[in-house]
Amino acid sequence: MTKGARDLFGTRVQLSRVRSRARTVAVLVLAGSVALVFIWLRTLVAPADQPVAGGEPWLKGLGSARDGTITVIVPCFKQRAFIGETLHSLAAQTYPPASITVVDDASPDGCAAEAVRVLLDLRPQRAAQRAALAQWLRNGVDVPAPDFRDDEVLTTEPPSRGVAAARNRAIRLSVSAWICCVDADDLLKPSYFELAMREVAVEPALNLLYANQQFFGESSWRWDVPEWSPQAAVAAGPLPVSALLRRELWSATPYGFDEAQPRGHEDWSLWLQLVRLPVRAKKLPNFLLLYRFRASSKKRTREARNPEVVRLLRTLYPDLYPPRALLDDHAALLAGGLTPEVLADARVSRARASGRSAPALWLGMHSEHAGLLPDAMREYAAAVETRARYDWQPLLRLACLAARLGDQPVNARACGALMQLWSEEQRRWYLRPDDSASAGGCCPAADAAAAAS
Template sequence: ATRLLWQVLAAPRQRQVAQLRAWWGWGVAELDYFKDEVLLTPNRGVAHARNVGIRRARGDWVCCLDGDDMIVDTYFLKAMARVAAVAGTNLVYANQQFFGESRWQWNVPVLRVDDAIVRGPLPLMTLFRKSLWLGTPYGFDEALPKGHEDWAFWLQLTRLPLQSYKIEEFLTQYRFKKNSKMRNRERANPEVPRLMRCLFADLYPVRKLLIDHHELLKPSGFSESVVMDVSVSLHLFPLRATPHLWNGMIMQAKGDLEAAIRSYNRSKAVAASFDWQGAYRLWKAMLLLPEYSDGAAREEAELRARWGDEQFSWYATDVDGEVLPALKST
């Protein structure tokens, strides 16, 4: 930390400090308030490190930047020019130039929720007000195993009143490696996007999530490293519904239905009002054990009340079963 502050960062920061003094007349007190800091954190993943840094940050705006990526030196100035002109702006991004093993140019689409649920919609270096981060329930979600924390963060932001602006220039630069840690992880853990979607039962259609459940419940649905990460998430976030849901699916895939039912029941107990997943998986698991027939009937009645009779009969196929008949009125 000392080397970073006083050797690596010292010379460029001196030039920046001189510029700040010239622009705003900052004195010692202002410069001390916004002094550089290097924070050392336990190795709990990228999401944890970013949350620690953002929580500590004193400014109104945040830009996350990986160590091997870059931004053009005019990026912040052009972003703040927009903010000065339209004060309500709370998110600014630009196009992205790849470098390293690719020269591809990403002309980032205008931010739309329907695009965001399909793929990560924004570069990591997107500028956002700290108030947006504070307005999310989890910031960068530390419960999510093995990556996609950026995508999950942008999805959380789509629930908030965004006033975004795109700078039509290539002002962010991303180092591309064919065998980067991220790409190797995506190849080794293809289930992670399915896990991420389970965090957003309010954004993804029921049938889409049921397909994800179906794939995760296969014997090879969870890689061993993700199983370990889920156990950590359970330990760190016992009041979150989704880690219990994931654990239930892991137990069910292993054939331990009793343990799966316990996990699904916990997931249901702490779930948000819009999150049906724990209740649904609890019902489906109970159907597989005759001794739980009464419990399964109660869970089915609750699900029918939630969705309505005809919608329930459609969802009840769970991808791979016969359509259940609708209840007939008497």
């Protein structure tokens, strides 16, 4: 073969190799494009969230079999139209709850019957989920399976006791390590529990998990929930109610969801009680909680009609708020009294929570506002008898009204007890006669000392 022929042949071979490589690249690019298109199409026709598969390594981080169990609490009052959608949302979790408890709070619309119907339809699916969950949590170890309660519907004889009582009742019956309260018209994204339990598997000390909240219905607002902090809890009640909470953390609070509080802001009372406890919180970065917004909802309109409920809530926890803020709340309550709805709730709380001083304090301030001074004196005296040792509020209100009525013995006793709680600096600050927002004039001896200083 001549040199020219060899050069030509070599050129042809090189060209052939280049063309072959080009065809290979083109095939790979085409294959990659087809794969991407296939994946894109799959996301359109298949669910984004798939159930957890048994034996996944992260499940071993949950510790004992019970540590990974969740009970969902669903109070229902006049939510028959939405309860089915909520229950299907819970059954669609990729990490299923061990049990679902619906509490019909004497709802007049047949909510209990609808919940029973839906749970019966879901029963085969839920039985399979519980069996799979038990197997996952045993992690292949020969240990007893977790003790699951069946999904159930609890009913309440009229009258309604309120959402706080409904939640507490179901939580007391639960046997799971975790609880999650979901309102009967709200939804959860399918991956919420799985993402939360993955975090627990990595950090077993966690006892509170939550996510961002997406509004739907009459609003599309997105709530980027702040990080948990005691300061945020005291200021505004920082978390959605559908946070995941270790049951032992709920058990460590004095009241759980505080049933003495007039209706409204029930979840805030729970977050306030957590301020005193060793909370280990974790926020999931996703929008996993779906809140059905309805401008005309009973809860929303009630809170708008009864703004004094927030003031009453603060008086329930006087160790968490400065006296100056509580004195401002007292001044507003004495000036405006309680709305009929809140007054009715306060009377119910007075009867049901007879060992708590706050309901008697509220009724005393309302009676004083209405000019029913003997009634106010009786309520304040009852509040003094049941007050916590650190709670100065009933003493102050009794001292002020006794001074107003000229009852010196009662005034002297109440002021004497109050002086044991307040430091000299506090006496000077809060008992100044020239400050209309203070308690000036309530304790004459202390007023004189404050004026002299």
